[in-house]
Amino acid sequence: MLLSGRVAIITGATRGIGLSIAKLFIAHDAIVYVNGRDEKQVYAVVDQLNNENEQAKPLIFDVSDDRCVKDAFQQFYKQSKRLDVLVNNAGVLDDALIGMVKKDQIAKTFSINTFGALYTSQYAIRLMSRKKSGAIINISSIIGNTGNSGQAVYSGSKAALIGITKSLAKEVAHLNIRVNAIAPGFIDTDMARSIPEKMFQERLDSIKMKRIGYPEEVANCALFLASALSSYVTGQIIGVDGGMLI
């Protein structure tokens, strides 16, 4: 068990990569606060994840709303008093060629993918700094590293997350708080399945390992970054992409 006694918050944990991370963390004995915006969905996932130890707990808030984040962390603090791991996973993907990108689309993407991670990190770091220990894991994307046609907004929001990761890692290293990011490639989630068939095939062809990745494989990397196995690792962006080239 790599996370015994640890308390984690995972944003966007009701499906896909976030849900896989929640499952793996619980399997490694962590207490996991499952975040999502939809109360019904969050409770359904908490029920699904819960074992007799009730290691999954609901934490309902919209990461893009700083007031909601503040209230949620204050509520969390009353319940838990400690935070060991924050996984900033909540994200949206809404592709469009630059000439067809709406202002609202830009605002929404950055609000969730980027600003949300900043809001949660602010509060998480304050809780972690009390114990002089903690790990923050930002789920970025290979697109944040390489860019991609039709994804200027998404790649911008995920590239920003890489900058945030590197800056925060430097800022809080003296507090023994580690900040790292994972840059998943093409992962088998609802998000990946939502793209057109032709593009789906092109993505598969660009992967050296010749297959799509699975959320569990991203979760394995998150487990490494959350646990003492990575006790001397900070400011890193780890690709989980099967050798994908874009």
Added chain:
Amino acid sequence: MSNKIMIKCFVDALGISEETVADDLEYNSIPQWDSVAHMQLVAALEEAFDIMLDTDDIIDMSSVAKAREILKKYNVEF
């Protein structure tokens, strides 16, 4: 009692003497009270009084007197 606890937080977080912690001591007015120490002070106050401060209050905490005023908002009695 709360005042003593608050002063101890300043002493420990900023590494200054108890005598230096006067009401008119202001953020950035001494080298010891810089932004890094300010965050350590916030952590110390939150831990000591079992509260979680709003980000706006952290930014507004510009003096010892102001810190006391902000703590009162969180039901800390002086």
